[in-house]
Amino acid sequence: PSLLNKQQFKLIFDAIYSIYNISNNAEISFEANPDDLTSEFIASISELPFNRISIGIQSFDDRDLKRINRRHTGQDAINAVKNAQNAGFNNISIDLIYGLPEQTIVEWKKQLEIAFSLNVQHISSYGLTFEKGTALWKQREKGKVQTIDDDTMNEMYQILITEMTKNGFEAYEISN
Numbered sequence: 256p257s258l259l260n261k262q263q264f265k266l267i268f269d270a271i272y273s274i275y276n277i278s279n280n281a282e283i284s285f286e287a288n289p290d291d292l293t294s295e296f297i298a299s300i301s302e303l304p305f306n307r308i309s310i311g312i313q314s315f316d317d318r319d320l321k322r323i324n325r326r327h328t329g330q331d332a333i334n335a336v337k338n339a340q341n342a343g344f345n346n347i348s349i350d351l352i353y354g355l356p357e358q359t360i361v362e363w364k365k366q367l368e369i370a371f372s373l374n375v376q377h378i379s380s381y382g383l384t385f386e387k388g389t390a391l392w393k394q395r396e397k398g399k400v401q402t403i404d405d406d407t408m409n410e411m412y413q414i415l416i417t418e419m420t421k422n423g424f425e426a427y428e429i430s431n
Contacts, residue, residue, distance in 0.1 A: 285308050287310060289327040308339045308344050314329070351378060351380045354402075
């Protein structure tokens with residue numbers, strides 16, 4: 256969605272609102288990659304009916320991001336959250352992945368610390384899965400990346416649950 260501009264979104268919303276009766280308290284989410292969420296872009300969409308932004312951060316660690324072929328940096332991710340907050344968005348969700356190649360327990364804890372420091376309202380976190388046909392899948396098949404062992408994945412998940420609870424988050428979804 257962040258490839259569209261304000262006018263394109265306006266056309267979509269005009270069509271939706273002309274056909275459907277939308278509740279005043281409907282949650283209308285906008286999903287984006289961090290590097291698309293410049294202060295200018297967020298300012299342009301802030302007049303639209305979006306009231307939740309979901310940001311596909313995946314990691315704040317530049318090495319992790321490079322290994323999974325993401326185009327943003329950790330700083331881009333932090334800036335995206337701050338840009339959304341500065342534009343008045345107060346319902347922000349971020350996505351994180353644990354069990355990334357070469358990620359350690361200490362590094363995973365650091366990811367969570369950064370996430371909590373940003374004062375976001377939702378955190379979706381997923382254990383890494385290797386999807387057939389993706390670049391990461393091919394790297395694993397060639398032995399260029401290693402999967403995290405099940406015990407470490409489980410420990411990362413347990414840390415996630417403990418730290419989320421300590422920081423006032425409540426689980427409302429389990430995807431896998």
